[in-house]
Amino acid sequence: MLQETLKLALKAIRRNPLRSFLTVLGIVIGVAAVIAMVTIGNGTTAKVTSEISKLGSNMLFMRPGQFGPGRASTTAKSFNARDVAAIETQIAGLRAIAPISQASETVIFGGESRSSSVVGTTGDYLTALDWGLASGRSFLESEERGRAACIIGETVRSKLFGSTDAIGQSLRVGKISCSIIGVLEKKGQSGMGTDQDDIVLMPLRTFQRRIAGNTDIGTIVLSAQNGVSTSKIQANVQRLMRERRNIANGKEDDFSVNDMTQMLQAMTTTTTLLTGLLGAVAAVSLLVGGIGIMNIMLVSVTERTREIGIRLAIGALESQVLLQFLVEAVVLSVFGGIVGVLLGLGLAYSAVSYLNVPFVTSLPIIALAFGFSAMIGMVFGYFPARRAASLDPIEALRRE
Amino acid sequence: MTAPQPLIEFRAVTKVYGMGEALVHALAGVDLSIAESEFVAIMGPSGSGKSTAMNIIGCLDTPSSGEYLFQGIPTSHLSRAQHTLLRRHMIGFVFQGFNLLPRTSAVENVELPLVYRGMAAGERRDRALKALARVGLEGRASHTPSELSGGQQQRVAIARAIVTDPAVLLADEPTGNLDTKASQEIMDLVTALNRDQRITVIMVTHEPDIAAYASRVIRFVDGKVESDVARTEVA
Numbered sequence: 014m015l016q017e018t019l020k021l022a023l024k025a026i027r028r029n030p031l032r033s034f035l036t037v038l039g040i041v042i043g044v045a046a047v048i049a050m051v052t053i054g055n056g057t058t059a060k061v062t063s064e065i066s067k068l069g070s071n072m073l074f075m076r077p078g079q080f081g082p083g084r085a086s087t088t089a090k091s092f093n094a095r096d097v098a099a100i101e102t103q104i105a106g107l108r109a110i111a112p113i114s115q116a117s118e119t120v121i122f123g124g125e126s127r128s129s130s131v132v133g134t135t136g137d138y139l140t141a142l143d144w145g146l147a148s149g150r151s152f153l154e155s156e157e158r159g160r161a162a163c164i165i166g167e168t169v170r171s172k173l174f175g176s177t178d179a180i181g182q183s184l185r186v187g188k189i190s191c192s193i194i195g196v197l198e199k200k201g202q203s204g205m206g207t208d209q210d211d212i213v214l215m216p217l218r219t220f221q222r223r224i225a226g227n228t229d230i231g232t233i234v235l236s237a238q239n240g241v242s243t244s245k246i247q248a249n250v251q252r253l254m255r256e257r258r259n260i261a262n263g264k265e266d267d268f269s270v271n272d273m274t275q276m277l278q279a280m281t282t283t284t285t286l287l288t289g290l291l292g293a294v295a296a297v298s299l300l301v302g303g304i305g306i307m308n309i310m311l312v313s314v315t316e317r318t319r320e321i322g323i324r325l326a327i328g329a330l331e332s333q334v335l336l337q338f339l340v341e342a343v344v345l346s347v348f349g350g351i352v353g354v355l356l357g358l359g360l361a362y363s364a365v366s367y368l369n370v371p372f373v374t375s376l377p378i379i380a381l382a383f384g385f386s387a388m389i390g391m392v393f394g395y396f397p398a399r400r401a402a403s404l405d406p407i408e409a410l411r412r413e
Numbered sequence: 414m415t416a417p418q419p420l421i422e423f424r425a426v427t428k429v430y431g432m433g434e435a436l437v438h439a440l441a442g443v444d445l446s447i448a449e450s451e452f453v454a455i456m457g458p459s460g461s462g463k464s465t466a467m468n469i470i471g472c473l474d475t476p477s478s479g480e481y482l483f484q485g486i487p488t489s490h491l492s493r494a495q496h497t498l499l500r501r502h503m504i505g506f507v508f509q510g511f512n513l514l515p516r517t518s519a520v521e522n523v524e525l526p527l528v529y530r531g532m533a534a535g536e537r538r539d540r541a542l543k544a545l546a547r548v549g550l551e552g553r554a555s556h557t558p559s560e561l562s563g564g565q566q567q568r569v570a571i572a573r574a575i576v577t578d579p580a581v582l583l584a585d586e587p588t589g590n591l592d593t594k595a596s597q598e599i600m601d602l603v604t605a606l607n608r609d610q611r612i613t614v615i616m617v618t619h620e621p622d623i624a625a626y627a628s629r630v631i632r633f634v635d636g637k638v639e640s641d642v643a644r645t646e647v648a
Contacts, residue, residue, distance in 0.1 A: 017528050028516065323512045326473065327526045327573070328501025330494055407473050410512060 014333070015340075022341040025313070026348070036309040037349030039302025040389065044353025044382045045360060046295040051378045052361035054288045056370035061280055064203065065273050071108070072141065073235040073247055075254070075270045089267040091229035094217075096257060100233070104249050106241035109140040112217055113232040114225055120213055121185040122173040129169055131186055131213045133220020139197075141236040149180045149195030152216055159218040161191035166212035167199040186213055189223045202369055243272045299385065302349065303393040310342050310397035321401050322409025335402035342394020343387055350386030354379055418485045420581060420613055421447040421470055426479035428465050428636075439465040441636035442479070449580070450611040452604070454624035457633035463617050464585065466633065470615060471504055471583045472496040484580070501529060505574030505612075509586035511566040513558040513573075519545060520554035523573045530577070544572040548602060564595030571602060575612065582606065584616040588623055600626045 026033045078089040097112045114133040119126055132138070136151040149164065156162040163184060170179050179193050200209040221228050235250065237243050247270050254268055271279065314321070324334060358374065365372045423445035430437045440462045447453055457463045468474035469481055472488065475496075481488050483499065491499070506512075513522045523541040532540075545554055548568040558566050567587060574582055584603065588596035604626050607614045616627060624630050625644070632640045 014528075014531055319512070320514055323514060324525070324529075325497070326471075326500065326506055326512075328497060328529045328577075330497050330529070332494075333529060407468055410508065 015336075018333075018337050018340045019344070021337055022344045025341055026345060032309065033345060033348075036305055037302070037345050037352070039298060039305045040346050040349030040386050041302075041353040041356060043295050043299035043302050044350050044386055045357035046298060047292060047382045048354055048357025048379060049360040049364065050288060050291040050295065051375055052358065052373065053364050053368070053370070054284055055373040055375055056361075056365045057368070058281060058284050059373050060370045062277060065277050065280075071237040071239070071241075071243055073237070073243055073250070073270055073272050074276060075233040075235065075250065075268060076231070077268045079266065079269055090258075091231060092233055092268075093228050093230055096254070097230065097233060099253065099257060100235070100250060103253055104235075104246060106238050106246055107235055108238045109137040109234075109236040111135055111138040111141045111234040111236075112230040113138065113234060114217060114220055114230055115232075116220075116224055118187040118213075118224065120169060120173065122182065125173045127169070127172055127211075129166075129211050129213050131215065131220065131224060133215055133217040133224070135217055137236075138214065138234070141234045144200065145198045147196045147198045149193070151195060156194075157216045157218065159222060160216065161189055161219055161223070162194045162216065163191040164195040164197060164214040165193055166197050166210035168208050168210040169213060170196050184213070186215070187224055189219075191215060191219070247272060299389055302386075303346070303389040306342055306346055306390060307393035307397060309345075310338060310394055311400070313341075314338065314397050314401040317401075318404060318409045318412045321404050322406045322412070325404065325406035326410060331402040334404075335398045338398035338401045339391065339394050342398065343390035346386045346390030346394075347383070350383045353386065354382060357382075419446040419482075420449045420451075420484060421445070421615075422482040422485075423466075423469075424480045424482070426466075426469065426476040426481055428462070428469065428474070429477045438636050440469075440476070443636070443638055445631070445638065445641075447613065447615065449613055450607070452607045452614045452626070452628045453616070454627035454630045455615065455617045455633060456619060456621075456624055456630060457639070458619070461633040462636040463633045465636075467583060467585055467615070467617050470581075471506060472499050501526065502577070503580045505577060505579035505582045507567070507570050507574050507582065507584040507587045509589035511558070511563075511570045511590070513566055513569055515559065516557055518555045518557055519550060519561065519569045519572075522558070522569055523576050525573060526577050540576055541572070544576040545569070547575065547606075548572045562595070563591050564598055567591060567595070567599050568602065571599070571606075575606060575610075579612070581613040581615060584614065586617055586619070588618070588620070596623065 075092070077091050092112070094112070097110060101107070101110055111134050116131050117128055118131045120129050120131075135157055138144070139146070139151055146164070147167070151164070152162060163186065165179060165184065173179075173184070174182070179196055182193050183190050184193055197210065197212070197214070203209050217230070235246065237246050250270050251266065254270075255266065258267060260266065321334060325331075362372055423443050426440055426443045426445075427438065428440040430439055443462070443466065445466075455463045455466065465474065469476055472483075475481075475489065483503065488496070488499070514525070520538065520541045523544050524537045527537040527540060542551070542554060545551060548571050550565060550568050550572065553561065553565065558569070561569065567590075571582075582603070587603070588599055591599060600623060603614055603616070606612050614627070616623075618624050628644045630640075630642055630644065631638055
């Protein structure tokens with residue numbers, strides 16, 4: 014019987030292909046949106062996760078303010094060189110401590126120019142991030158006192174110098190000119206899609222005096238010695254900084270010290286929140302799609318009143334007519350679900366190759382979107398089907 | 414032995430529509446008894462209650478008061494689903510407007526009542542083709558109603574009505590939409606079904622020459638049976 018009903022539903026849908034397609038468009042868009050968003054989100058998370066895990070688990074990032082959804086504070090004051098010195102002298106077990114200040118500046122060599130990320134730091138930066146040099150050397154102590162020396166990323170090198178040897182050349186960074194002492198190893202894109210090799214490193218003091226014009230430090234990267242627990246260092250640094258920043262007992266920190274897992278968590282929280290928001294939008298679109306199906310099913314019941322009358326007169330039970338229209342609605346919405354899943358995967362596929370993140374399909378989400386669209390058909394098909402089944406056969410047969 | 418049980422029996426059946434001032438007595442106390450294998454024509458002007466009586470006989474409608482017995486079984490306490498099952502197993506319908514499903518082949522139309530019985534596809538097709546052959550439409554099984562003449566469409570409808578081997582065939586103005594020649598053919602077919610297969614036929618018509626095919630003519634006026642005569646007396 015169900016097989017007959019299914020055949021009947023397919024026949025009714027095929028009879029009006031354009032209308033059937035337009036009816037399920039809402040479902041198609043909703044499902045496609047969910048699938049595409051989740052797939053892209055998963056890909057991004059996978060890339061971020063793999064990159065962060067590559068960085069190693071012995072790193073701590075300290076930044077002013079508290080981070081995370083809904084609490085980005087910008088009023089917290091920056092760190093300074095005295096903070097770095099205090100940590101260096103008072104915290105045990107550190108392998109490297111790298112202060113970082115950053116700005117975007119125009120860098121020029123010869124006829125070429127580009128806007129790159131300029132980072133003021135120390136030689137510890139390379140140690141902390143495990144970032145090697147492709148050629149040249151790191152900063153000398155004498156240079157770290159304020160000389161205009163710089164180390165450039167692979168992108169800057171290839172775009173500005175091409176086949177010329179960059180070492181020893183003079184690069185213009187904003188208003189100053191600095192001599193290139195080293196070239197970094199290629200690192201590729203970050204999880205957020207930015208080019209990590211589009212970078213110019215210079216001594217922190219040079220950066221503060223000649224580019225930023227202040228003595229602020231934005232971020233401090235700490236690297237623990239092997240075998241030293243990061244959480245212990247984290248606690249010690251936190252206590253020290255609370256003291257240095259005069260934070261009263263019971264008050265929240267106005268800075269944050271995070272290890273990689275915590276960074277990852279903060280990142281995932283943001284991704285999850287975004288995915289949730291997009292999911293809500295998609296759910297609304299599914300709801301609208303369901304109303305579209307209900308609307309067309311009601312029209313269909315009106316159009317086919319006479320047919321329903323014939324069926325009831327020759328012995329169709331109410332439940333059989335109900336099932337017929339319910340199955341039709343479910344078949345419609347499931348069809349929309351299938352098209353939506355395919356469309357969503359297609360969109361996600363082209364998006365991830367553009368964003369350069371891995372294509373990670375999530376079977377549970379596909380199953381969920383699919384099941385949800387079937388449920389939409391059932392819920393929104395019930396009322397029209399109920400109406401069809403409860404028709405009076407005498408009245409229905411009289412209708413033209 | 415008592416007298417043979419009537420197939421269809423009305424006991425003081427009334428049917429009232431509307432309420433208050435607009436109250437209409439479609440049937441005002443009808444007693445009626447039709448035996449198996451009879452061929453009955455029901456006549457009467459419009460509004461006389463003949464269609465209402467047909468709807469009640471066909472279990473599409475229920476009396477306001479009185480009792481309708483089918484094969485001696487009172488039907489007033491039956492549920493809507495039970496009425497449907499009675500229709501499905503006992504009654505075949507033929508309508509004035511044919512009422513075939515459009516864009517559906519003749520054989521699929523004939524199969525329809527068997528689908529609702531849950532019969533297997535192969536057996537269903539066999540029986541539908543046999544029924545089509547019985548009404549003289551072998552070779553037209555795959556035609557859709559729009560590809561058939563009025564007379565042929567009505568034959569498909571008759572095939573659909575008899576494919577279930579019903580106890581009674583209800584025909585509501587079966588020739589109302591047909592020309593004289595097609596009407597004659599349809600009536601010959603109905604007469605043959607009644608004669609050869611002993612199917613009880615109850616037919617509503619307002620045309621005397623169509624009613625003349627029946628062996629008994631019941632005339633309704635103002636919701637009451639005005640006359641009930643065997644054909645020999647009509648002729």
